[in-house]
Structure formats: C-alpha cells, structure tokens
Amino acid sequence: MVPAEASIMPSLLGIDSGLTVTKAVIFDLDGTPLATARRKVTQVMPHARHVERDMAELWRATADAIREAVERSNRPASDIKAVGATAHGDGIYLLDREGQPLGRGILSLDSRxxxxxxxxxxxxxxDQxxxxxxxxxHVSAPSALLAWIRDxxxxxxxRIGHVLSCKDWLRLCLTGxxxxxxTEASTSFTNVKTQEYDPDALRLFDLHDLSHALPPAAGSDEVVGxxxxxxxxLTGLCEGTPVVAGLHDVTASALGAGxxxxxIVAVIAGTYSINETLSAQPRVDxxxxxxNGISPGTWxxxxxxxxxxxxxxxFLDQLCAADQASVEAASGSIHALLGPEIDAALARPSTVLFHPYLFGSPYGAAASAGxxxxxxxxxxxxxxxxxxEGIAFNHRIHVDALREGFASTRARLAGGVSRNPSVVQLFADVLALPxxxxxxDEAAAWGAALCAGAGVGLYAEPCGDPSRDIASARTWLPDPGRSVEYEKRFRVFKEIAEAMSPLWPKIADLAPHST
Structure with a gap:
C-alpha cells in the first residue's frame, strides 16, 4: 500500500449496494472514479416470492470491495476524507434488541x-x-413486510429491536x-407534510408496537459517526474516517446523474425502472x-x-450464455457483439412487442413477461x-404519470443501457423528450460520495455536483417521425397490458405453488 505521506490528494468513497452486487467506488473530488471494486451477494429464495440475503455476508462482501478499491486506487487510505453509502431502497434489515441481525435481510424484490x-x-x-x-x-414496503412478519x-x-434499510446496516457495520x-425514513412511516415520523402511520398499519424500533433520522450529508x-x-480504511448518513438509492442515482x-425527470434504467423529479411542495397520487428529498422542504x-x-x-443470461462466455474469454463485450443485431432490428419494421415484467410491473404483482x-x-x-423497447415503454408509463403532476421538459438517463447511443436515442424518441x-458510470455511488463530500465541507451542498455541467455531456433530441411511430407502438403495448390484466392472475394460478 502507498505510504500515507506519499499523497495528500483528497478523495471520497461511495458505497452502492444493489440487489445482486455491492460496490465500492473511490472518486476524485471532480467526480472521476479512481478505483471500483464489486462483489456479488447471494440472493436466497427459500420460498416463492421470498427474496433475502444474509446480512453478515453482505457486510463481508462490502468490506472486501472497499479493501480492493483502496488497494487499486494506488493512494493511501488517508486520502479518503469521508464515506457515504447508498443501497437498494425498501425491503427491511431487522436487528434484535441487542443490535444483532434478526434473520436474513429482505430485498425489495420480495413480494411475500x-x-x-x-x-x-x-x-x-x-387512501388513508x-x-x-x-x-x-406496496409489497416491498417496510409497512407490508412488517405486517407479514407480525402475522x-x-x-x-x-424480538424486533431496530428496523433498518440495507444502507443503514452497512453504515452500522462501519461506525457502530x-x-x-x-430519504429512507420516508419509505412508510413519515407524515408527507411534516416529513417526520408520525405515530399515526404505525397505527394505520397496526404496527404501533414498533415505535421503539424506528431509527433516528439524520440529514443525508450529516456526519453520524x-x-x-x-x-x-476489515476494509483498509483509516480508523476515524467520517461517515455520513447516506441516502436511498433512487435519490442517490438522480443526484449522481445530475x-x-x-x-428534470431522472430516468434510471437498472433492475428497477426508476423515474423521479424534485418538487418544493408535496403532491400525492x-x-x-x-x-422526503435530501433537504427539508423538498420532496x-x-x-x-x-x-x-x-x-x-x-435474456443475455438465459439465451446468450454461449456468446457471453466466448466474448468474455476474449476480453470482449456481449453488448458490443449484439449491438449490430439490435441496430439492424431497429432499422426495419417489426410486429414484436415485449412486456418486461419478469420481476414485477406497474400492473400488479401477478403480471408476467411475454x-x-x-x-x-x-x-x-x-x-x-x-x-x-418494452423497457423504454415501461419507463414511459411512469414518466407520463409524473408529467401530469410536474412540469418536466427534459430527461437525464443513467444505467447500463445508457452506454449504447442507439438505446439512448430510443429513449428520446419514446419519451419525446431531450x-x-x-x-x-456509477451514478448512485457518486450521489453517496457527494453527500460525503458535503458532510465534511468539500462541497457547499450535496447538489453541488462538479460534473453536472461538464461540456462532454451529450444530449439526444427526439426524432419527430420516430416519435410518431413509437407512439403507435406504445399504445398497442398498453392496450395489450390492459387486456392481459384479468388474465395474468389466471396464468399465475396455473402453478400456484411457484408464484
């Protein structure tokens, strides 16, 4: 490792723990990633609709990723001035009254x-x-999961002593x-107007016995330990490095993506179809x-x-596995291999539509892909x-809803698919927005790092993203002709989904023990 005296270049650590991978990214203060390390975390599915993970394994994997990132940065750990974490939102990670894990963590893919x-x-x-x-x-809300455990x-x-989110568990492991x-406190039990915990929310879900278990909430950029x-x-970090409270990954992604x-409607195409916009007033639908937004008085x-x-x-894992193995053996990219096939298909007429509901949908938990x-x-x-196209159409459903409530004139796209120019143009044409x-590349981790930097005074505020307006950012404008064609396809896509809505539960009932 580089000796501490060899470098005095401030950097920040952003932790992003998703549903399958936990990552540690060390950033320079201008947002340049200096080192990234990833670890897969096992998903456990003991029953249909149960999606869990071992909390100790998650911490070990995250600690290993942090240590690797520190080593790969070729800088001393003392350069890291603060740490911020984000992780998949919703779901629950329970502790008993002694502060020990109470069973496995429940992921936001869970629908028990x-x-x-x-x-x-x-x-x-x-309505209440x-x-x-x-x-x-919704099915992965803390309120719903806690009600299921109660019943x-x-x-x-x-035995519940504390109800945490994923990133709160990692923060506890880092700081004690x-x-x-x-942002995370508002997933179930805060008053939308006051933005504070409300006992009436616990009573609404008949969870009043858990008032002791709600964790104290701090600002996302507040140093908490x-x-x-x-x-x-375990991590290679310096003892005493400040750690901020962190934030929900949906908010972190929007923040890090600018x-x-x-x-602006932030569109994050990841495991979840995330679409969000900021407002200075609460508006419910x-x-x-x-x-809660990052700052009080924002939503x-x-x-x-x-x-x-x-x-x-x-699709790649199930139907392109041989190609993936071949290109990876040659240090290539499956996305580069498939790019010409996708471009050729986009250039010709097609009747094929796909509903991307392998893991959930806006049409209820019974919907399935097809x-x-x-x-x-x-x-x-x-x-x-x-x-x-189906992925873009599903984002469009959510963006249309937000546009009815908020004035959004442009979109900011992040996620793996945003690296393909043809797919970005597809989103512009489908959304009919610039x-x-x-x-x-690591928007959520950068959002967490921005909070860390603001917490120790390196930025005036978390939204002071130095990379937000860099000249190299590119904007794709919608093509009017293609937008018209996609409007036709989108309408058929929705009509099929609406027609399938009464049929999807019947399909699920064909194998009731596997759904």
Whole structure:
C-alpha cells in the first residue's frame, strides 16, 4: 500500500449496494472514479416470492470491495476524507434488541406480502396511507413486510429491536451507530407534510408496537459517526474516517446523474425502472411515491416498478450464455457483439412487442413477461429490440404519470443501457423528450460520495455536483417521425397490458405453488 505521506490528494468513497452486487467506488473530488471494486451477494429464495440475503455476508462482501478499491486506487487510505453509502431502497434489515441481525435481510424484490397489500388496497387503508404518508403501500414496503412478519412469524416480530434499510446496516457495520436518513425514513412511516415520523402511520398499519424500533433520522450529508477500528481492519480504511448518513438509492442515482432538480425527470434504467423529479411542495397520487428529498422542504416524487434492464440481462443470461462466455474469454463485450443485431432490428419494421415484467410491473404483482407479435421469421435481434423497447415503454408509463403532476421538459438517463447511443436515442424518441446521459458510470455511488463530500465541507451542498455541467455531456433530441411511430407502438403495448390484466392472475394460478 502507498505510504500515507506519499499523497495528500483528497478523495471520497461511495458505497452502492444493489440487489445482486455491492460496490465500492473511490472518486476524485471532480467526480472521476479512481478505483471500483464489486462483489456479488447471494440472493436466497427459500420460498416463492421470498427474496433475502444474509446480512453478515453482505457486510463481508462490502468490506472486501472497499479493501480492493483502496488497494487499486494506488493512494493511501488517508486520502479518503469521508464515506457515504447508498443501497437498494425498501425491503427491511431487522436487528434484535441487542443490535444483532434478526434473520436474513429482505430485498425489495420480495413480494411475500402481496395478499396483505391487496387487502389494504381493496379497502380504505390505501387512501388513508397516501393522504398521511404520501404513498400507497406496496409489497416491498417496510409497512407490508412488517405486517407479514407480525402475522406469520409472531415470535420474530416480538424480538424486533431496530428496523433498518440495507444502507443503514452497512453504515452500522462501519461506525457502530444505529440510524437512518430522511430519504429512507420516508419509505412508510413519515407524515408527507411534516416529513417526520408520525405515530399515526404505525397505527394505520397496526404496527404501533414498533415505535421503539424506528431509527433516528439524520440529514443525508450529516456526519453520524466514524470508521471503527474493527471496520478499518476489515476494509483498509483509516480508523476515524467520517461517515455520513447516506441516502436511498433512487435519490442517490438522480443526484449522481445530475438529474436531481425541478423540471428534470431522472430516468434510471437498472433492475428497477426508476423515474423521479424534485418538487418544493408535496403532491400525492397513486401513481408515484411522494417521499422526503435530501433537504427539508423538498420532496422526491418517484414512479417506479421492478421492470427495467434486468429483463435485458435475463435474456443475455438465459439465451446468450454461449456468446457471453466466448466474448468474455476474449476480453470482449456481449453488448458490443449484439449491438449490430439490435441496430439492424431497429432499422426495419417489426410486429414484436415485449412486456418486461419478469420481476414485477406497474400492473400488479401477478403480471408476467411475454412476447407478442412474434413470428417464425423474426430473429434474436428482433427480440432484443422488443425487450429494449418494452423497457423504454415501461419507463414511459411512469414518466407520463409524473408529467401530469410536474412540469418536466427534459430527461437525464443513467444505467447500463445508457452506454449504447442507439438505446439512448430510443429513449428520446419514446419519451419525446431531450435526453442527456450522465458522464458518471456509477451514478448512485457518486450521489453517496457527494453527500460525503458535503458532510465534511468539500462541497457547499450535496447538489453541488462538479460534473453536472461538464461540456462532454451529450444530449439526444427526439426524432419527430420516430416519435410518431413509437407512439403507435406504445399504445398497442398498453392496450395489450390492459387486456392481459384479468388474465395474468389466471396464468399465475396455473402453478400456484411457484408464484
């Protein structure tokens, strides 16, 4: 390792723990990534609709990634002036009253609470929830998952000492301090108007026994602790390095992509279809969550579903595995290999449509994925085009909802698919909006790092992103002719989904024990 005296160049560490991979990224103060390290984290699915992970494994994997990033940066750990973490939002990571993990963490892909949420949404509770908390309860919300544990695992429920999010667990492992931040606190139990915890929210879901378990909430850029000696030994960080409260990954992604502002809709094409815009007033609607922004008096309005690029990755894993193995052996890229096939398919007429609902949808938990209009003469390129269009169409559903409530004149796109110019143009044409791509490959980690930098005074505020207006950022303008054609395809896409809505539950019932 480089001796401490060999460098005095400040840097920041951003941790981004997603649903399958946990990452550590060290950034220069201008946003340049100096080193990135990743570790896969095992998903455990003990029953249908249960998606969990071992909390100790998650911490070990994250610590290993941090150590590798520090080593790969070729700078001393003392250069890292602060640490910020973000992670998948929603889901729950429970601790007992002694502060130890209480079972496995539950991921936001989990849908075990579907029956509870269906019952809530059929009654008056949904309207009461949106009026009080700013959102309709959904299957991976802490409220729904805690209600399921209360009903199905009462012994575990009685032992709950602390209810954390994923990034809060990692922050605890780094600092020994239990807590959360304002953005994460608003996933179920805050008053949308006051932006503070509200006992009525717990009572609404019959969870009043957990008032002791809600963690104190700090500002995302507030220093809440420092790296402990134990964590320093595991990660290679310096003991005493400041750690900020961090933030929900939806907000972190928008912040890091330069799309965290009024008038911009941030579009993050990852495992989830994330679409969000900032407002200075709370405005509630069933089609989006109205949650706390980073600063008091701001609200982050997010319309999301687990239906984005994970569908594309699934197709590659399941149907392009041989090609992937071949190009990886030659240090190539499967995306570069498939690019010409996709471009050729985009250039010709096609009847093929795809609903990207392998892992969830805006049409309820029973919806499933499927190709329509597929014929014997279509090839892999046509199917890939349909998947990418379906992803863009699903984002369009959410963006249209936000545009009805907020004035958005441009979009900021981040996520793996944004590296393909043809796909970015596709998004511009489908959304009929100018689309600017982020120059930051690791938007969520950079958003966490920005909070860390603001927390120790290196930036005036988290939104002071030095890379936001760099000249190399590129904007794609919608092509009017293609936008007209995509409007036709989008309408058929929605009509099919609406027609399928009563059929999807019947399809799910064909194999009730596997859904």
């Amino acid at each position: 609470a579907r029956a509870i949420v269906d019952r809530w949404c059929e009654g008056a509770l949904a 929830s949106i009026a009080l908390t700013g959102q309709v309860p 199905v695992e009462p012994e575990r429920f009685a 301090v239990i807590g959360t931040d304002r 420092t790296v402990t000696r134990e964590a320093a030994d 799309g965290y502002d009024e008038g 069933r089609r989006w969550f109205c949650r 982050n309005n997010m319309s999301i579903s687990p239906a984005s690029s994970a569908n594309y990755e699934w 190709f329509f209009g597929l014929q014997g003469w279509h090839d892999r390129g046509d199917m890939l085009r349909a998947i990418l 689309v600017t791509t982020s120059q930051t």
